Amino acid sequence: MSFFTSLSGMKNAEIDLRVIAHNIANAETAGFKKSSAQFSDLVASGSATDPRRTAGIGATVSAITQDFALGPLEQTGRSLDLAVDGDGFFALANPFSGDLSFTRNGNFRLTATGEMQDANGNSLQAFPVDAAGLPTSAVPGDVIVPLTNGAGSALANVTINGRGIINAAYADGTAEPVGQIALATFAAPNGLRAIGQTKWQASGDSGAPQFGNPGLGNYGEMISGALERSNVDLAEEMVSLLTAQRNFQANARAIDTATQISQTVLNLRQ
Structure with a gap:
């Protein structure tokens, strides 16, 4: 024995x-x-x-x-690099199946069609907003930044503030809000299923995702120009x-x- x-x-x-x-x-x-x-x-x-x-x-x-636990934050100076100073996860949608995954890696890019995606082509999820930057729906969707505004001016820059509002600036000096990044929290994050590429999926052990706005409750504030390193x-x-x-x-x-x-x-x- x-x-x-x-x-x-x-x-x-x-x-x-x-x-x-x-x-x-x-x-x-x-x-x-x-x-x-x-x-x-x-x-x-x-x-x-x-x-x-x-x-x-x-x-x-x-x-x-x-x-x-929160890892150290590294300043990159790149406006589409995002970190969450709290418990929230970025929500990503698979472009083919629509399945949601969740990550703390906020390294995003803008595609030729104006979509905000991660390095693997998954679409960042955000709440639609009105002209004042206030959410108009509690259901998040893909972020699509218009490459030209109503006057035909080309997109010059994209910035994201601490509340997760995505602002598009154009060559004629105008700017407009595009959406507010949706963050997800879970009742039991230890129950999340790791699927690789620093992403997780919800499971019966973790509970369903609860979406909310950056800067509120325990979702955490959005930090632009920074990435969360490994803990x-x-x-x-x-x-x-x-x-x-x-x-x-x-x-x-x-x-x-x-x-x-x-x-x-x-x-x-x-």
């Missing part, structure tokens, strides 16, 4: 190493959130078992949790890496010791 107990410890240490390696690999990924492996013990017991003689049969992974602490990860390595070695040594004891017993029987 000691063989299987130590084997479970080696498997857990290997999973821990994989999680730590994933964190370290994404230390420079904008909007990345680190994860940590949680473990629980396994006990072989029943109603007739003497609790004073229950040795246990090893450990297992109980959960791999995500840490959504991975490399020093902390290196310590965890050494600990996981020692755990793996200790369990391997326990298997080696059990092998030697078994061999000794077999030799005695001979």
Whole structure:
């Protein structure tokens, strides 16, 4: 039984190493959130078992949790780079299926047709606004910036303020609000399903997204010209890496010791 107990410890240490390696690999990924492996013990017991003689049969992974703490903000000076100083997520729509995903990576670009998208072609979601910049609907949609205004002047610049209002400035000196970026929060963000590319999808564990305006409640204020960096602490990860390595070695040594004891017993029987 000691063989299987130590084997479970080696498997857990290997999973821990994989999680730590994933964190370290994404230390420079904008909007990345680190994860940590949680473990629980396994006990072989029943109603007739003497609790004073229950040795246990090893450990297992109980959960791999995500840490959504705010990462450091890096100034880029680019107007379409956005960071959220709060709990909100940017909402993105897949251009083919319309499925929503959520991210903390605010690196956006303007396409030739005036759409605001991420690097993978997903459309940023925003509330439509009137001429005064006030939302006219609580249902967000794709952001489309007109490339010319009513007078035929070409688009000169796009700026976004702390309330998430997207303003389009034109060559004739006029400007008009295009939309207000919609931020999403979740009742249980740890239940979000990671789908890669620093994006998540809502699940039954996370609850449905609750959309709101930047600057209100816990949605967070919009910061233009900045990106949120990964919240991975490399020093902390290196310590965890050494600990996981020692755990793996200790369990391997326990298997080696059990092998030697078994061999000794077999030799005695001979």
